[in-house]
Amino acid sequence: MRLVPSDDLAVLLNIINVNVSSIQQIYAKHGGTPIPSLSEPYKLLAFEPELVDATNLVTAAATQLVAILRPPITSLLAAVGGQHITTSLGVAEAMNISEILSEAGPIGLHATEIAKKADTDASKIGRILRLLSTAHIFQEVAPNVFANNRLSSVLTSGKNIEEIKKDGMANKYNKPGDPGFPALIGFFTDEVTKSGAYLREYMTNPAECKSIDMAHTPFNIAFNTEGNMFTWFREPSNASRLVRFNAAMRGSSNAGSITILDAFDWNSVTDGVIVDIGGGIGSSSLMLAKEYSHLNIIVQDTESVVKDGHAYWQREYTEALSDGRVKLQTHDFFTPQPIKNAAVFFLRRVLHNWPAEEAKVILKALRASATPNTKLILLENIVPYAIVGLEQNTPGDEVPVLPAPLLPNLGAVNLQCYFADMHMMLLLNSQERTLGDWTALMDVTGWQLVDIKRVKADTMSSLIFRPV
Numbered sequence: 001m002r003l004v005p006s007d008d009l010a011v012l013l014n015i016i017n018v019n020v021s022s023i024q025q026i027y028a029k030h031g032g033t034p035i036p037s038l039s040e041p042y043k044l045l046a047f048e049p050e051l052v053d054a055t056n057l058v059t060a061a062a063t064q065l066v067a068i069l070r071p072p073i074t075s076l077l078a079a080v081g082g083q084h085i086t087t088s089l090g091v092a093e094a095m096n097i098s099e100i101l102s103e104a105g106p107i108g109l110h111a112t113e114i115a116k117k118a119d120t121d122a123s124k125i126g127r128i129l130r131l132l133s134t135a136h137i138f139q140e141v142a143p144n145v146f147a148n149n150r151l152s153s154v155l156t157s158g159k160n161i162e163e164i165k166k167d168g169m170a171n172k173y174n175k176p177g178d179p180g181f182p183a184l185i186g187f188f189t190d191e192v193t194k195s196g197a198y199l200r201e202y203m204t205n206p207a208e209c210k211s212i213d214m215a216h217t218p219f220n221i222a223f224n225t226e227g228n229m230f231t232w233f234r235e236p237s238n239a240s241r242l243v244r245f246n247a248a249m250r251g252s253s254n255a256g257s258i259t260i261l262d263a264f265d266w267n268s269v270t271d272g273v274i275v276d277i278g279g280g281i282g283s284s285s286l287m288l289a290k291e292y293s294h295l296n297i298i299v300q301d302t303e304s305v306v307k308d309g310h311a312y313w314q315r316e317y318t319e320a321l322s323d324g325r326v327k328l329q330t331h332d333f334f335t336p337q338p339i340k341n342a343a344v345f346f347l348r349r350v351l352h353n354w355p356a357e358e359a360k361v362i363l364k365a366l367r368a369s370a371t372p373n374t375k376l377i378l379l380e381n382i383v384p385y386a387i388v389g390l391e392q393n394t395p396g397d398e399v400p401v402l403p404a405p406l407l408p409n410l411g412a413v414n415l416q417c418y419f420a421d422m423h424m425m426l427l428l429n430s431q432e433r434t435l436g437d438w439t440a441l442m443d444v445t446g447w448q449l450v451d452i453k454r455v456k457a458d459t460m461s462s463l464i465f466r467p468v
């Protein structure tokens with residue numbers, strides 16, 4: 001029997017101790033504030049970036065310690081039960097529980113009152129909220145009385161419950177300045193989770209799971225549809241789901257990963273336009289337009305998304321449209337790219353939606369319209385292996401060397417990357433890619449990797465290519 005080296009436990013405990021102390025010192029340095037308790041609503045702190053490294057190390061070490069110490073069956077049952085947390089979270093988001101509770105403040109609201117406001121069953125919503133409170137999402141402040149906490153406060157859309165009821169789901173996700181987190185949680189706990197329920201059927205049917213067709217997925221089984229997810233979203237009956245999906249994409253731009261602002265040295269662009277391809281409603285381009293007034297930007301997407309994009313820009317930054325600095329354009333990226341003077345072709349979380357054959361068509365269309373100076377920037381995950389001791393550094397990388405026994409991908413910290421890979425498998429028969437997958441795809445489409453930029457140990461990276 002191989003025993004856990006006693007050093008491993010000591011190292012993990014030490015990582016936790018040292019980094020919790022660092023976090024306390026960072027808070028002390030910023031006005032002597034103590035670390036906010038779980039009961040407090042979440043506030044984004046100006047000095048938050050400094051906390052990322054320390055928080056990541058505590059998270060990785062604490063989860064690894066639990067995996068070592070807890071009986072395996074308990075850990076497996078906890079993993080199984082994760083589905084109830086997912087679906088309960090989906091209920092809380094769909095029924096606007098966080099909005100209901102934010103009106104009640106810290107004293108909270110009895111399940112009976114919550115049920116009245118949400119028009120649901122009191123006993124069941126109480127049990128759902130107790131489960132979530134046990135997972136530190138919401139808190140039970142007296143028997144059957146629930147209040148928001150640090151985690152659940154993020155679910156609040158900023159609209160009050162009467163406004164949401166009056167205006168419906170589409171409007172819930174369209175509040176100016178809304179970071180898009182409720183929509184992100186809504187999409188993950190609805191379309192994604194329902195698709196995940198059919199992964200077993202899919203993987204045990206060779207004809208289905210070996211298909212490279214992006215409309216052969218667990219999503220197609222779950223929603224009984226023959227088209228791919230994007231064509232399904234364009235069906236009129238799914239209009240409000242599309243609004244939520246677009247807002248969810250905005251939420252994913254705000255979820256702490258590298259953004260368009262860190263993706264490139266934008267001051268170096270003196271000529272030509274930035275083309276944000278498959279740019280959605282333009283949430284990344286909005287950040288760029290606000291920060292760099294010298295850039296001309298074209299956001300391209302499908303017709304219905306461009307329509308939503310116009311409403312979004314008119315609300316958020318109408319001057320950029322009226323002075324012509326930003327244009328929204330309907331363009332199918334499988335057809336020749338009309339912009340021939342691009343300084344940058346920018347694609348954020350687009351290629352991960354497409355299996356290799358489709359991705360090649362998109363990349364070749366861009367290559368055919370590139371000038372010798374055009375840069376192609378992908379904001380995508382680079383999937384790390386979970387192998388201890390494998391050299392994974394890449395050009396431009398500043399991935400810290402982690403002390404053993406921590407996994408080199410920081411374990412629980414970077415689960416989002418592997419979750420995203422599962423989402424791609426479930427929804428679109430696509431995938432997140434390792435660095436080798438990326439270079440193989442780019443080599444055959446005429447693009448050469450010149451740089452990689454990352455923020456901290458995040459797997460979301462900016463991959464910068466030039467034409468060859």
Ligand SMILES: C[S@@+](CC[C@H](N)C(=O)[O-])C[C@H]1O[C@@H](n2cnc3c(N)ncnc32)[C@H](O)[C@@H]1O
Pocket residue numbers: 230249250253277278279280281283284300301302305331332333334347348349350353
């Ligand atoms: C995952 S979203 C990413 C959106 C945006 N880049 C972002 O980061 O928020 C992929 C986008 O590709 C768009 N898309 C799908 N098929 C397309 C096509 N054939 N031509 C242009 N855009 C398309 C979708 O409408 C969607 O907005």
